[in-house]
Amino acid sequence: MKRLSSIISIPLILIAFAGCVNRYAVEKWASEPVIKVLVVENAASVTIQANGNHTVSTASGSTPVLGMGSWSVTSAAGDLSVILNETRHLTNPSLPIKVAPDERTLLKVNGKPYRGWLAVTPGTSSGFNVINLLPMEAYLYGVVPREIPCSKDILNAVEAQAICARSYAIARFGGHSKQGFDIYSDTRDQAYGGMAVENQWGTEGVNRTRGLVAFSEEKLLDARYSSTCGGHTANSEDVWSSAISYLRGVRDAPFFGKAYCAKSPHFDWTKNVPKSQFYSVIGRSIPAGTKIKSWSLDINHNTHRVVKMLIKSDKGTHEIKGSVLRTAFGLKSTWFTISQKGENMVFTGHGWGHGVGMCQYGAMEMARRGKSPRKILRHYYQGAWVGRLYR
Numbered sequence: 001m002k003r004l005s006s007i008i009s010i011p012l013i014l015i016a017f018a019g020c021v022n023r024y025a026v027e028k029w030a031s032e033p034v035i036k037v038l039v040v041e042n043a044a045s046v047t048i049q050a051n052g053n054h055t056v057s058t059a060s061g062s063t064p065v066l067g068m069g070s071w072s073v074t075s076a077a078g079d080l081s082v083i084l085n086e087t088r089h090l091t092n093p094s095l096p097i098k099v100a101p102d103e104r105t106l107l108k109v110n111g112k113p114y115r116g117w118l119a120v121t122p123g124t125s126s127g128f129n130v131i132n133l134l135p136m137e138a139y140l141y142g143v144v145p146r147e148i149p150c151s152k153d154i155l156n157a158v159e160a161q162a163i164c165a166r167s168y169a170i171a172r173f174g175g176h177s178k179q180g181f182d183i184y185s186d187t188r189d190q191a192y193g194g195m196a197v198e199n200q201w202g203t204e205g206v207n208r209t210r211g212l213v214a215f216s217e218e219k220l221l222d223a224r225y226s227s228t229c230g231g232h233t234a235n236s237e238d239v240w241s242s243a244i245s246y247l248r249g250v251r252d253a254p255f256f257g258k259a260y261c262a263k264s265p266h267f268d269w270t271k272n273v274p275k276s277q278f279y280s281v282i283g284r285s286i287p288a289g290t291k292i293k294s295w296s297l298d299i300n301h302n303t304h305r306v307v308k309m310l311i312k313s314d315k316g317t318h319e320i321k322g323s324v325l326r327t328a329f330g331l332k333s334t335w336f337t338i339s340q341k342g343e344n345m346v347f348t349g350h351g352w353g354h355g356v357g358m359c360q361y362g363a364m365e366m367a368r369r370g371k372s373p374r375k376i377l378r379h380y381y382q383g384a385w386v387g388r389l390y391r
Contacts, residue, residue, distance in 0.1 A: 037139060040109055053066055053102045054069065096119045115139075147190060147191055157360075159208050212389070226358075232252055264361035285328070
């Protein structure tokens with residue numbers, strides 16, 4: 001397969017890093033940007049359907065198709081095969097392959113509908129990738145309902161989520177330029193489901209906030225968010241490596257009363273792990289042949305998160321980061337304590353997700369209490385303000 005080249009030229013000056021956007025840039029974006037989303041990765045074969053007129057393009061030329069068409073893209077013995085409706089072979093096909101619909105045509109990838117147009121490129125490790133290229137607002141139609149329940153009674157939270165998702169996506173333009181896309185469509189970035197997941201109130205929240213993004217001082221805000229904070233959000237350095245001024249842990253509750261996210265089914269949780277499995281797992285994170293003498297948890301008592309586990313052994317002291325422990329044991333969050341009960345180690349915790357930035361269940365409750373989208377965002381992102389990047 002040929003080396004991946006540029007898929008499309010976008011007539012905008014896009015940013016590669018969040019720090020490049022300032023208040024002056026807010027006034028300079030002339031139109032809505034296009035985002036490139038990886039929707040299929042390393043597939044052995046790909047089927048793209050069009051329910052109307054469309055054009056298929058490769059480096060060797062373009063093929064207009066009148067009416068419906070189903071394209072099958074496969075590779076056998078290193079030879080690329082592109083077939084229309086099981087009969088018409090594309091002559092000398094090469095990657096990338098771009099499928100551009102007319103304004104009334106809908107495209108599907110392996111049966112899933114998407115707005116915009118599609119490009120088939122070499123897989124990141126094998127097979128094929130499919131990249132969905134579409135306007136930012138259309139992309140958000142397929143993100144917001146995947147990230148937060150959308151209904152009229154929490155529309156302010158839906159709008160806050162739309163601003164977060166837009167800010168997060170724009171901050172990642174060019175993040176995977178060598179692979180030809182900007183953003184993943186799963187939890188490596190933010191979930192995107194295409195047209196199949198769109199709904200009325202998600203679309204309404206996106207439309208009401210068109211072009212709005214969040215800033216900290218003069219820079220575009222990296223709008224992190226998670227499901228349930230458990231009553232207090234986390235500092236960025238508790239989870240990742242650096243301290244970010246606007247990603248400070250905050251108490252997620254009114255002055256008096258329960259936490260905003262107290263209604264979340266993930267607010268409290270427990271998990272039992274057999275004692276033998278517990279020591280086996282932590283043993284894999286320290287030097288081989290090491291005998292564990294004792295362990296303790298280093299907890300940030302302001303945010304309640306486990307920063308690290310300290311292990312004393314016959315070979316010294318070792319550390320395991322809290323986020324690594326969370327992954328190793330499949331825990332919902334890093335807000336937990338550990339106790340022994342018989343032959344089990346019991347993890348007792350709160351919240352679901354990394355806990356940094358906006359708490360989605362908390363935002364929904366704040367919306368029910370009449371808080372505006374901007375107040376919700378200012379609560380979770382210290383010193384944040386909202387500005388319009390494009391009309």
